[in-house]
Amino acid sequence: MENFKKVSASKITLSELMLPSHSNFSGKIHGGYILSLMDQIAFASASKYSGKYCVTASVDTVDFLNPIEVGELVTLKASVNYVGKTSMVVGIRVTSENIQTGKVKHCNSSYFTMVAKDNSGNSVPVPTLILSNPEEVRRFYESVRRMNSKKEYKAIENTFDYSSAEALKNLEAFNVKLEL
Template sequence: MSAQENHAMVRTVASTQSEMTEIILPNDTNLLGNLLGGRLMHFIDLTGAVAAFRHSRTYVVTAAMDHIDFIQPVRLGDLVTLKASVNRAFTSSMEVGVRVEAENTRTGAVTHVASAYIVYVAVDEHGRVQKVPQLKPETPNEIRRYEDALRRREHRERESARRVEAKLAVAARAEAQEKPQQSGSSIH
């Protein structure tokens, strides 16, 4: 299927859903018996990538982990379940939302422990950017998430522009500081 044909397709949020469950073992935890944040981020990235793949049907690369909230610790022995789906598809990128819940294996209590937003970009086997299908939100919750994803994207773009401006200002100051030293350092 060509990139143009892929982009012309429309997929539902439900068709992108991904779920993963892991039991938290000693190698996954810190000295306090809590799941390592980096390990949880790895689980989040994998689950999100599957959702993005299901939508794009091509390779995906992680472009940004836009936002992650660690709400509660996950303990040794807990079952951690991650649920992901595409919130919105743009031209070649997709925002995926991931919800993480922990289940206490002794009591059965389930707690929301983390949430994250990740941006993936679709690429071919040579790493070239590919267009992705459109996404059709159907439920009120999917529509809300679809609209929220656009606001987050606009915020990311503003923040990116702000960072570029800050880097340029730092470079300009550094260059301005070098010039007086260069002109005043001549030997007579």
């Protein structure tokens, strides 16, 4: 009998007040600390959905859009956007709120690929994803688009000759000096 679950079975929200101990040398919240929180919520979302221990296989693009200040309330929201046979793409949105003014900022969004494991460390199947609304369908297809783009880029990268005359000539467009 096949196992099915809705996206709602994976939804997790995590909120944390940012403390001075989370800040970097410029007084903003350290990006590494936010990445750690993102990894935690990706694990929680994927594990809740699959019912299995999950590991991070990859992280797809983390663009820090707005700095987070000490004293702000950071909220991370995560849900499974896509499932394969043993893997899941967990979408994460990070916002921060100035608790004195109520102003909310979108700080970043990212996509973590998580893999379900058994007690021996072997990859195991995850439930089939039930998409229940147009937003879930959009997120699913966006995950497919990102995966296809990665595959296309890798195919080009694997066949590209970095030492060809054309490749070396193209370096002139960048801020590099070639001394071969």
